[in-house]
Amino acid sequence: MRIHRISNEQGRFAKPTLLNRSLSHAAFSNIPYIAICQMTEGQFHLLKVLRLHASFLTEGTHDPGADDYEVDPERLERVADSILKLTRSAGEPDSDPGEADSYFEAVALAGRAKLLVGKLPEAESLLREALEFGVHGDRPQDQISIAEVKQNLGSALDLQGNEDEATPLFEEALDVLQHSDPVPLETVANLSNNLGMIYRNRKQYEEAEQMYLRAVEIFSELPDREIEEALVHNNLGTLYFVADELDGARIRHEKALAMRRRLLPKKDIDIGQSAFNLAVVCHQMDELEEAEPLYKEATKILKQAIDDDPELYEVVMQNYATLVDSIGKPRAAAKILTKAARQLEKAGHTPSWRRKS
Numbered sequence: 123m124r125i126h127r128i129s130n131e132q133g134r135f136a137k138p139t140l141l142n143r144s145l146s147h148a149a150f151s152n153i154p155y156i157a158i159c160q161m162t163e164g165q166f167h168l169l170k171v172l173r174l175h176a177s178f179l180t181e182g183t184h185d186p187g188a189d190d191y192e193v194d195p196e197r198l199e200r201v202a203d204s205i206l207k208l209t210r211s212a213g214e215p216d217s218d219p220g221e222a223d224s225y226f227e228a229v230a231l232a233g234r235a236k237l238l239v240g241k242l243p244e245a246e247s248l249l250r251e252a253l254e255f256g257v258h259g260d261r262p263q264d265q266i267s268i269a270e271v272k273q274n275l276g277s278a279l280d281l282q283g284n285e286d287e288a289t290p291l292f293e294e295a296l297d298v299l300q301h302s303d304p305v306p307l308e309t310v311a312n313l314s315n316n317l318g319m320i321y322r323n324r325k326q327y328e329e330a331e332q333m334y335l336r337a338v339e340i341f342s343e344l345p346d347r348e349i350e351e352a353l354v355h356n357n358l359g360t361l362y363f364v365a366d367e368l369d370g371a372r373i374r375h376e377k378a379l380a381m382r383r384r385l386l387p388k389k390d391i392d393i394g395q396s397a398f399n400l401a402v403v404c405h406q407m408d409e410l411e412e413a414e415p416l417y418k419e420a421t422k423i424l425k426q427a428i429d430d431d432p433e434l435y436e437v438v439m440q441n442y443a444t445l446v447d448s449i450g451k452p453r454a455a456a457k458i459l460t461k462a463a464r465q466l467e468k469a470g471h472t473p474s475w476r477r478k479s
Contacts, residue, residue: 195238202228202235206248215259222261226252230271233278242278249275269298273313285320292317308347311340315354318361327365334358352381356396359403368407375400394423398438405445414449417442425465432471436462440475 209228215221233248252271256263276291296313299306318333334354341351359374379396386393401416420438428435439462447455459475466473 195235199235199239199241202232206232222255222259223263226256226259226263226267229255230267230274233271234274237274237278242282245278246275246282249278265298266302269295269302273299273309277316280316280320285323289317289320292320307340307344311337311344311347311350311354314340315350315357318354318357322357322361322364327361330361331358334361348381348385352378352385352392352396355381356399359399363399363403363406368403371403372400372407375403389423389426391423391427394420394427395434398424398434398441402441405441410445410449413445414442417445428465428469428471432466432469436466436471436473439473 206228209225215225229248230252233245233252236242236245236248249271253268253275256268256271272291273295276288276295279285279291280288292313296310296317299313300310314333314337318330318337321327321330321333334357337354338351338358341347341354355374355378359371359378362368362371362374375396379393379400382390382393382396397416398420401413401420404410404413404416417438421435421442424431424435424438439458443455443458443462446458459473463473463476467476
């Protein structure tokens with residue numbers, strides 16, 4: 123009995139860090155404008171307004187009662203670009219503390235904004251510049267600020283497939299942030315999950331498990347972070363599956379599916395992926411009665427995403443057909459594959475069983 127791959131792990135958390143000080147606009151506002159390189163007073167006051175606006179966008183300070191504040195990425199990018207342009211127009215910073223801090227923050231903010239909107243090469247370039255200036259410039263920045271830049275640069279590299287360079291950046295950022303006061307718990311959880319995925323890809327299963335368990339523990343204690351917790355349960359389940367720890371895989375995928383069913387719309391794609399992952403585990407454990415309805419649920423939901431991810435839908439239908447055939451229904455299994463082939467070919471994808479060898 124051949125069972126095809128489980129659905130890939132989900133969810134590197136690439137949300138740029140906007141921690142503790144974010145933008146030190148209060149301190150900045152006390153610096154005389156003549157100290158900011160060669161800015162005119164008008165340029166300086168415009169820069170103050172832009173920085174305050176960026177702070178509102180990143181921290182949500184205009185609505186302190188909001189339960190969950192979402193950054194407007196495009197708007198933040200425009201503001202950050204304006205801040206950086208004004209800052210660069212004044213020339214290279216010298217050793218003046220306020221001037222150096224302002225330059226570092228402008229470059230780091232622009233890099234975070236580019237990361238938010240998915241402009242990864244630009245984000246990488248700016249964040250490398252911020253890191254170099256913050257570590258080796260005339261006025262080195264504090265460890266927390268450097269850790270934030272390392273995390274964001276690591277995310278930019280990781281999302282471009284450069285795990286080797288991203289890993290030490292994530293590790294160094296995590297080491298600093300988990301010992302800071304206060305500890306930025308959500309960011310520590312995000313970093314832990316990302317490192318868990320990298321360690322899993324490297325087959326460092328024990329290290330991956332430790333990272334995932336830490337992320338789950340933190341998300342479970344934070345308010346309104348059950349979606350993230352469910353995602354990490356899913357990643358843990360996938361880790362246990364590839365490590366052939368099927369009991370552990372089943373427990374985690376059951377948790378992820380139960381949480382997603384409770385929190386998400388009925389036909390959300392994440393529910394379909396969790397149903398499929400749990401079906402694969404049950405199938406592998408020869409618990410076919412449990413696996414069959416889960417495959418059915420997954421096929422109905424994931425059909426919606428056939429244009430975006432035809433290979434996933436192909437694998438779901440192959441596994442479902444394999445199960446149906448194994449319980450003595452070869453004709454039904456053949457019909458499943460025929461139907462799947464029509465759907466996949468309509469989406470422009472030829473399924474593996476119809477490709478010429």
